[in-house]
Amino acid sequence: MLLSAQNISKAFGSFLAVRGADLAVAEGEIIGLIGPNGAGKSTFFNCLAGDAVPTTGRVLFDGIDVTRASAEAHARAGIGRTFQVPATFEDMTVLENVMVGAFLRHHHRGTARETALRIVEMTGLARQSAQRARSLGTPGRKRLEIARVLATGPRLMLLDEALAGLTPTELQQAIALVRRIHELGITLVIVEHIMEVIMTLAQRVLVFNQGHVIAHGNPREIVANEAVIEAYLGRGHRRRREAP
Amino acid sequence: MKWSLPALAALLLFYPFILTGPFYWDIGVAFLLAAISASAWNIVGGYAGQVSVGHSMFFGVGAYTPLLFYHLWGLPPVAGVPAGMLVSLALAVAIGMPTFRLQGHYFSMATIAVAELIRIFVGTWDLVGAAIGLQGPAVGRAWWDLTFRSELPYYYIFLAVLAVVLYTTFEVERSRFGYYLRAIKAGERAARSLGVPVRATKLKALMLSAVFTSVAGSLYSIKTGFIDPESGFGILVSVQMVIIAALGGAGTLFGPLIGALLLVPLQTATNTWFGGGGSGLTYILYGGIIVLLARFEPGGMHEWWQRVAPRLMRRSHAA
Numbered sequence: 001m002l003l004s005a006q007n008i009s010k011a012f013g014s015f016l017a018v019r020g021a022d023l024a025v026a027e028g029e030i031i032g033l034i035g036p037n038g039a040g041k042s043t044f045f046n047c048l049a050g051d052a053v054p055t056t057g058r059v060l061f062d063g064i065d066v067t068r069a070s071a072e073a074h075a076r077a078g079i080g081r082t083f084q085v086p087a088t089f090e091d092m093t094v095l096e097n098v099m100v101g102a103f104l105r106h107h108h109r110g111t112a113r114e115t116a117l118r119i120v121e122m123t124g125l126a127r128q129s130a131q132r133a134r135s136l137g138t139p140g141r142k143r144l145e146i147a148r149v150l151a152t153g154p155r156l157m158l159l160d161e162a163l164a165g166l167t168p169t170e171l172q173q174a175i176a177l178v179r180r181i182h183e184l185g186i187t188l189v190i191v192e193h194i195m196e197v198i199m200t201l202a203q204r205v206l207v208f209n210q211g212h213v214i215a216h217g218n219p220r221e222i223v224a225n226e227a228v229i230e231a232y233l234g235r236g237h238r239r240r241r242e243a244p
Numbered sequence: 245m246k247w248s249l250p251a252l253a254a255l256l257l258f259y260p261f262i263l264t265g266p267f268y269w270d271i272g273v274a275f276l277l278a279a280i281s282a283s284a285w286n287i288v289g290g291y292a293g294q295v296s297v298g299h300s301m302f303f304g305v306g307a308y309t310p311l312l313f314y315h316l317w318g319l320p321p322v323a324g325v326p327a328g329m330l331v332s333l334a335l336a337v338a339i340g341m342p343t344f345r346l347q348g349h350y351f352s353m354a355t356i357a358v359a360e361l362i363r364i365f366v367g368t369w370d371l372v373g374a375a376i377g378l379q380g381p382a383v384g385r386a387w388w389d390l391t392f393r394s395e396l397p398y399y400y401i402f403l404a405v406l407a408v409v410l411y412t413t414f415e416v417e418r419s420r421f422g423y424y425l426r427a428i429k430a431g432e433r434a435a436r437s438l439g440v441p442v443r444a445t446k447l448k449a450l451m452l453s454a455v456f457t458s459v460a461g462s463l464y465s466i467k468t469g470f471i472d473p474e475s476g477f478g479i480l481v482s483v484q485m486v487i488i489a490a491l492g493g494a495g496t497l498f499g500p501l502i503g504a505l506l507l508v509p510l511q512t513a514t515n516t517w518f519g520g521g522g523s524g525l526t527y528i529l530y531g532g533i534i535v536l537l538a539r540f541e542p543g544g545m546h547e548w549w550q551r552v553a554p555r556l557m558r559r560s561h562a563a
Contacts, residue, residue: 049437075439083437089430092423100427103420104439112420152438 001060002027002187003048003079003156008057009211010043017043019211020057025156025189030182032202032219033191036232039208041191042084042160048189049081049158050074061156075104080154082162084191086141088133088148095120095129097144101151116151123147123177139170143177150181157181159190163197175200195223207231252498256406260399269395275508276402277464281481282488282500283409284456288449289486290494291422293429294344297482298355301339301362302332302454304476306461308366311378311471320388321380325462332458333451340447356479363477377472380465390466398467405463409456413497416452425449429495457485480526487530490537493546502545507533 003025010018018040025031033041046052048059050071058067061077069077080101089097098116099109106112120129123143128136133144142162149157163174171194178201182188192198198205198219205222207215209231215222222228255262259272281303288294309328310321343354367375384391392398416422424445427435432442465471475481484507492503514525541548 051433051437071433071436072439072441075437081437083434087431087434089427089434091430092426096423096426100423100435100440101438103423107420109418109420148438 001025002029002062003189004060005044005048006057006060008044008047008054008059010040010047010052011055016211018047018054021206021208021211021213023048023189023206023213025187027155027187028182028185030178030188030190030201030203032198032205033189033208034193034195034198034205034222035208039231040211041208044208045081045158045160045189045191049079051081075152075154078153078155079158080149080152080156081158082142082145082149082160084160084164086138086145088136088141088144090134091132093130093132094125094136094144094147097133098125098147098151101148104152119147119151122180123150124173139166139174142166143174146177146181150186154186156187156189159188159192161191161193163192163194171196199223252501256403260396266395269399271509271512273395273398273402273467274512275504276399276406277460277467278484278488278508279501279504280402280406280409280463281457281460281485282492282503283406283413284453284460285485286453286489286494286496286500287413287416287425287456288446288453290489290496290499291416291425291429292446292449293495294446294450295352295486296355296450296453297352297479297486298339298357298359299453299457299485300477300479300481301335301355301359302457303461303464303481303485304359304362304366304471304473305332305335306458307465307471307476308372308378308461309458310462311380311465311469312372314380315373315378320386320390321462321466322388322390325459325466328458328462329455332454336451336454337447340450344443344446344450356482359477359482360479363473363479366477367473373472375473377470377476378465380469382469391469398463402463405459410497410501412452412456417497421445421448426495480530483530487533490544491533493544496544496546499544499546506545 001024003023005021005023008018008021009016021044033045035041043052047054050066050069050073053068058065060066061079066074066077089100095116098119099112102112102115106115120126123146125143125147128140133141136144146162163171166174175197178188190197190202202219205217205219206213207222207228214227214231215225260269285296285299289296306328309331310324313319313324313327314321339355339358343351346354366372372378381389381391424435424440427440428442428445436442461476488503488507489500490503491506492501493499510529511526514529518525537544
């Protein structure tokens, strides 16, 4: 397994945000994480990315224990992440943003710039490369975050609602981009609310609710799963369905 | 724009021949010292966004060490400059290690506290002259005492140091280190997620900044031949660096230079007009600049010029 998260729990004071979640990701897979708001997806995600240390459990990346490793160490190991609210470097240009990522593997400015230019081209940001990140709209900034992570040369990318808030056309372009990234041999874990993305891209899906993983399977099984339907639509929905 | 850098270099190089006489040379030296200090502060405060308001600790260490070398062992003050740099470097590590766990205002407050503690301590330490301070050689024994009658040699020594600081900053700006500093300023969490070693990078920036600030302090005390706790470690020393960099444009190569160009003549003018009666005026001037910058131009004059220049160019082309 490329990534293995075992029995992950995360408590904030007396509140348990994640309760004993497991995830195993094989190299080359695309995994979807879904669940209602406040289900614990982002906290679990932060535990995988080194942004939070789990209260219990451990995270193995390529067989190495990275549970307590810093976010920097995660990036160096080959785990890249995007943020739910884009965290681009606003006063730097698009190219400079991507170069910050590229500098992780290329210490010289020239080679980092070459890598960044290639990635900017691939992610469709070439025309905006000299613009400051603050001038981009939300779709552009989300794309820039993906580009920046890509420049770090990751083996695993964790995308936190990277495709949310896009128009239908932008969404199709973003799905195509994620496919291209996957074709490069990069494994992906995607947190997403848009079912179209999950159904189109994910090979397996994990569903979170109230800190627990309540379902696990391929996308078709998940959409038919009663526990998942109940988590999203409430108990009343099941009673209405069962009513004659 | 292509000629702006050679023009600036030529202006600085020939300034003493354009505006002649001790009064103008003195302003020139004060401008260069302010530009060196603010450029040194700019590395950590401007590029990395770690707003230190306690940089006087490095300035003071740099200022005291040369005169201490003379006072204790009769050595030429310039011999104390490397020692000042080393002590400042050690101080930067000692301060940076714990305080870079803090972020934003907390880091700024910690630097103020440490600088004030050092000022109070130095003011009671007999070895360094306590509240009275230290004096350098009254009359130069040889050229290496660097006690010149004219301001002119100081002007060119200071100019050479400024050139070194600016060239180093230019190289930093283009390097991986510089990109990392700007990324940290924009967002530490995002920088970390891209593999930026945030604390180590901030510490390196503080060390580099401390060394140059220490050199600025040494230049000051060697030129004036005197140092006391207030002129070495006083809070106004730190605040002046912050204000000059912010006024010109923090996090830009020439921002501190522009800031010094505006503030130093202004300070000289107020001192000339009001003399000793305006001793509190500096605080009012600094306060006013902070308010105006925060309200109208947080990016400083450099950013203002970048916004205004294209409009002026368009207008002149249209005309």
